[in-house]
Amino acid sequence: AQKVTQAQTEISVVEKEDVTLDCVYETRDTTYYLFWYKQPPSGELVFLIRRNSFDEQNEISGRYSWNFQKSTSSFNFTITASQVVDSAVYFCALSEAQEDTGRRALTFGSGTRLQVQP
């Protein structure tokens, strides 16, 4: 069975600080996908990034960066120079094949609430 753990329930930082959100996953598949989503107070889950299990190259997008390490089953997310608008709940998710149908469903972590104070 697949599992995603986000051990940090809530993080509070001051604007312009860097912050890293941790994500650890468990899966028996060799092919899988990892995702990060942002959920602002409005409730909609906003897609941030997708990573497949064969691509361990780290990715940077503006102030956002992601560190994927298969050796430790981790997919951590760093926000550099945080801003108040980054305040939200961030979810890490895993997608692997369903054995019976071959289809995928997302398994989510419990989320990390990030509060960026001005």
Place this chain on the structure above:
Amino acid sequence: KAGVTQTPRYLIKTRGQQVTLSCSPISGHRSVSWYQQTPGQGLQFLFEYFSETQRNKGNFPGRFSGRQFSNSRSEMNVSTLELGDSALYLCASSLEQQARADTQYFGPGTRLTVL
């Protein structure tokens, strides 16, 4: 391109009633998935529809059902509502060009309150 839309955004029902939620996927997307989000259980997968067929189902009782229409729009139904069904119900759509590479894009959700 318009995103995933869900209606209604808010709903209040009483125990024992039934409810139908609607989801319109992003234009061209053929797969629709539904998730339930509660403070206690977090985000949990309900079911997925593709080409009007349920292709995958999570661990929810039979009171939860859904369907998909030929235009890919989807509805989910909850019968005999219980207090524990109060939640944010999120719909997501994906393109399905490459099954394993799909990214699911979410709508704003329907917040259901059961009294």
